[in-house]
Amino acid sequence: MANNKRFIYTLLIVLGIAIVLPLVLKARFQQHILVLVMLYAVLGEAWNIMAGYAGMVSIGQAAFFGIGAYVSTILFVKFQVNPWIGFIAAGLVTAAFATVIGLPFSRLRGRYFAIGTIALGQMIKVVFENWPWVGGATGMIIDMKKGSFWNFQFHASKTGYYYIALGMLVFVVVYIYIMERSKMGFYFKAIRENEDVATGLGVNKTKYKLLAIAISAGITGMCGTILAQYQLYVEPAYMFDHTISVTIALIAVFGGSGNIIGPILGSVILMPISELTRAWMGSSGSGIDLMIYGVFIVLMCVFEPDGLMGIARKAGRRLEARREKEVAA
Amino acid sequence: MSELVVKNVTKRFGGLTAVNDVSFSVKSGEILGLIGPNGAGKTTLFSCLTGFHRPDAGSVVFEGRDIAGWSPNNICSIGIARTFQVVQILQGMTVLENVQVGAFLRYPGAAAARDKAIKVLEKVGMSKRAPVKAVNLTLPEKKRLEVAMCLATDPKVLMLDESMAGLTPTEIQEATSMLRQLREDGLALIVVEHVMEAIMPISDRIMVLDSGAKIAEGTPREIASNERVISAYLGDKYVKRCKV
Ligand SMILES: Nc1ncnc2c1ncn2[C@@H]1O[C@H](COP(=O)(O)OP(=O)(O)OP(=O)(O)O)[C@@H](O)[C@H]1O
Ligand SMILES: [Mg+2]
Numbered sequence: 001m002a003n004n005k006r007f008i009y010t011l012l013i014v015l016g017i018a019i020v021l022p023l024v025l026k027a028r029f030q031q032h033i034l035v036l037v038m039l040y041a042v043l044g045e046a047w048n049i050m051a052g053y054a055g056m057v058s059i060g061q062a063a064f065f066g067i068g069a070y071v072s073t074i075l076f077v078k079f080q081v082n083p084w085i086g087f088i089a090a091g092l093v094t095a096a097f098a099t100v101i102g103l104p105f106s107r108l109r110g111r112y113f114a115i116g117t118i119a120l121g122q123m124i125k126v127v128f129e130n131w132p133w134v135g136g137a138t139g140m141i142i143d144m145k146k147g148s149f150w151n152f153q154f155h156a157s158k159t160g161y162y163y164i165a166l167g168m169l170v171f172v173v174v175y176i177y178i179m180e181r182s183k184m185g186f187y188f189k190a191i192r193e194n195e196d197v198a199t200g201l202g203v204n205k206t207k208y209k210l211l212a213i214a215i216s217a218g219i220t221g222m223c224g225t226i227l228a229q230y231q232l233y234v235e236p237a238y239m240f241d242h243t244i245s246v247t248i249a250l251i252a253v254f255g256g257s258g259n260i261i262g263p264i265l266g267s268v269i270l271m272p273i274s275e276l277t278r279a280w281m282g283s284s285g286s287g288i289d290l291m292i293y294g295v296f297i298v299l300m301c302v303f304e305p306d307g308l309m310g311i312a313r314k315a316g317r318r319l320e321a322r323r324e325k326e327v328a329a
Numbered sequence: 330m331s332e333l334v335v336k337n338v339t340k341r342f343g344g345l346t347a348v349n350d351v352s353f354s355v356k357s358g359e360i361l362g363l364i365g366p367n368g369a370g371k372t373t374l375f376s377c378l379t380g381f382h383r384p385d386a387g388s389v390v391f392e393g394r395d396i397a398g399w400s401p402n403n404i405c406s407i408g409i410a411r412t413f414q415v416v417q418i419l420q421g422m423t424v425l426e427n428v429q430v431g432a433f434l435r436y437p438g439a440a441a442a443r444d445k446a447i448k449v450l451e452k453v454g455m456s457k458r459a460p461v462k463a464v465n466l467t468l469p470e471k472k473r474l475e476v477a478m479c480l481a482t483d484p485k486v487l488m489l490d491e492s493m494a495g496l497t498p499t500e501i502q503e504a505t506s507m508l509r510q511l512r513e514d515g516l517a518l519i520v521v522e523h524v525m526e527a528i529m530p531i532s533d534r535i536m537v538l539d540s541g542a543k544i545a546e547g548t549p550r551e552i553a554s555n556e557r558v559i560s561a562y563l564g565d566k567y568v569k570r571c572k573v
């Protein structure tokens with residue numbers, strides 16, 4: 001119980017820091033990084049629900065991300081629907097799409113599931129590239145409106161997007177916190193640990209797998225809307241980029257999946273590194289950031305498969321042991 | 330009062346008939362021992378009754394419904410649970426969490442499921458191990474945990490597949506007294522066991538499988554002196570020698 005309280009206080013302090021950070025880091029490039037860190041923290045948490053908790057490792061989140069981006073953009077460009085409604089619609093449509101596509105996918109186990117998601121991401125991209133109504137390979141441009149919260153557009157400063165993503169992150173973290181302690185969270189973990197045991201204990205594994213996929217996809221789709229509004233355009237090559245899928249998975253694994261903090265930690269550390277290397281290397285250095293990621297991940301897999309959170313937990317245990325020894329002495 | 334009635338269940342794997350036209354029944358407050366040499370089809374029969382295999386023929390009727398071919402989770406929901414011969418638990422979760430997963434079936438609220446899990450752990454004598462990660466348990470402990478997970482789903486029929494394998498004589502004593510207690514509580518138990526000292530004294534009836542077929546059924550005393558059973562276990566020669 002005391003531990004729980006400490007955990008919540010720590011989260012609140014971090015939230016406080018997150019709220020004031022954009023007031024300190026005002027340069028355009030810094031704010032760009034802040035937006036990406038926040039966006040990928042949410043994306044990492046969404047991946048975490050499906051892969052970290054329910055054990056379905058996806059390397060095709062870009063499919064959901066892109067669909068979300070397109071849903072709100074289509075609604076805005078073709079039907080003049082306010083992007084906030086598009087934001088909600090993006091979540092619902094993506095979740096619905098994921099449920100349908102998840103039905104055959106949920107029968108795949110382990111690495112076959114992962115491979116399936118890679119194929120899915122690429123397939124959806126090709127579909128949108130060949131769909132003239134949504135602009136084919138060139139995509140669509142979102143008309144610039146007066147920058148305001150209501151219009152979901154911010155021009156002078158990018159912090160609006162940052163705070164929207166932060167709001168989402170708070171929402172998702174609270175959701176996962178509750179989920180972890182509820183039947184759904186236990187059932188997700190049981191499926192991850194051993195499907196036969198889970199079904200033997202009454203868990204409807206198809207239902208719970210689809211739930212995990214739908215929730216994860218819905219959140220990911222809403223993040224797509226945020227990026228579309230941030231860039232003011234959508235394009236298949238960008239929104240369905242396989243790099244997005246890989247980055248999401250890497251961030252979560254690096255930080256430590258299957259717990260709340262991991263993906264946030266992963267994003268806070270890896271996103272700035274990737275953006276800075278990309279800036280330093282120039283456009284020619286595309287791919288270098290991913291190589292650096294790769295090195296990080298390999299090191300992590302070799303030395304601490306539970307990610308940064310695993311390291312933190314071990315350090316905590318060692319500290320506690322030392323404290324106990326001191327008390328005893 | 331409920332009864333599980335199995336009629337003419339058959340399960341084939343390619344050319345091999347692992348379970349051949351087996352019929353039997355078991356009811357509340359009864360322990361049915363299930364024995365037979367290796368490869369007799371005991372585990373396969375369990376899998377047919379709990380939805381992990383779909384029987385090729387036959388019916389499994391429980392409380393008026395034929396559940397043959399149902400999914401394992403639905404079968405568990407109506408009150409039939411099983412353990413696995415090769416122990417199956419949620420390795421990365423704690424003992425308490427393992428049992429909680431089972432408890433959520435009847436108690437959807439987190440607090441209620443937790444209370445139920447704590448009660449079940451007390452019942453099987455594992456309260457002290459509650460916070461331990463399941464992967465760190467000894468094998469007998471893992472088997473006991475598996476029973477606890479099943480019990481948390483409030484089963485009416487419980488099938489145990491060699492849960493006492495590897496136990497010391499005192500541990501077997503504890504385990505059998507627990508099974509007797511469960512019988513008192515009104516469960517129907519089907520117990521597969523190779524340890525005769527464990528299964529003979531507690532079973533009300535014993536059923537013997539050999540090469541997929543049921544070759545005998547009766548009280549432990551009847552089974553112990555049944556010729557077909559002795560020959561299935563020890564070969565025909567032994568029976569002849571006994572007769573001389
Ligand atoms: N999934 C399967 N596919 C093919 N054959 C199988 C399968 N499962 C079991 N068998 C075969 O069916 C027969 C019955 O096996 P089963 O495991 O049910 O026997 P058992 O009575 O439980 O034996 P033991 O006492 O060794 O546990 C064996 O010949 C086994 O090789
Ligand atoms: Mg067996």
